[in-house]
Amino acid sequence: MITSVLVANRGEIACRIFRTCRELGIRTVAVHSDADDTALHTRVADQAVRLPGAAPADTYLRGDLVVKAALAAGADAVHPGYGFLSENADFARAVLDAGLTWIGPPPEAIEAMASKTRAKQLMGLAPLTEVTEADLPVLVKAAAGGGGRGMRVVRRLDELEAALEGARAEATSAFGDGEVFIEPYVEDGRHVEVQILADTHGTVWALGTRDCSLQRRHQKVI
Structure with missing residues (x-):
């Protein structure tokens, strides 16, 4: 049973996860760099833990610091969000090795698909x-x-x-x-994705297709 989740991320994705956790009655923990000290995700979480430094390489990309923060805050699970360490198999293993629950694909799946x-x-x-x-x-x-x-x-x-x-x-x-x-590089191509969701029991769902062709600087707008 998960009672407290640390989100190893910032911004909108962290806020969205925190909102869902609140609806489920789960305590939330944020991490933040010095630059994000007063960011929204640090204010809406039940607890915020500082990662000393300003650059992502010194903070959000330091898996060892994130695991220490989760243990210090008494969290029993880590959600990586997207970006940063979300596709880092070594980070997933470090979370599991610390006795925490990893909310995401198993390290072996990440290793196969992250690169x-x-x-x-x-x-x-x-x-x-x-x-x-x-x-x-x-x-x-x-x-x-x-x-x-x-x-x-x-x-x-x-x-x-x-x-x-x-x-x-x-x-x-x-x-x-x-x-x-x-x-x-495919000029004027359509960017169509299929979202896949799976659980630990071997059940896999295809959640339909989505057209992500409308982009700005290679980031999806819709």
Whole structure:
């Protein structure tokens, strides 16, 4: 029985999880960097724990600090939200090893699917290793990324190296992992997703399709 949940995230996603927890009568714990000291998610949670520092790499991406915060606050479960450490199998294992409940996919599933390069290999889709004029335009994309971070569209070969460097730097800052890959960029394509939900008993639901084509800077608007 879960009685207290720490959300290893910030902003809207943390607030949404806290709202659901309140409806279920579950105590909530927020974590925050110094820069987010007075952010909304810290004010709506039942308790807030400081992660010393301002940059994500020193705070929200420090799984060891998040686990310590959960134990110190007396939480018995950790919800990663999305982004940050949500697709980090080592973080999921650290939560479980600390005797806490991990609200998310098992580490093995995260390991298989968290890296977009590994996921594509499992599906038989190999990223481009060499780019020629005939391949353009291409998309440089962060392997551990999401939310439009670590992505660059390349339309000229002489722009490729700078795009790789920029995407690596942004991916390292946002996800703690600078691995990137290159794939063909589909102009004017539709972005259609199928949401999958599964439980620990082997039941899997497909929650229908959604058209995410309306985007700004590779982030979904609707």
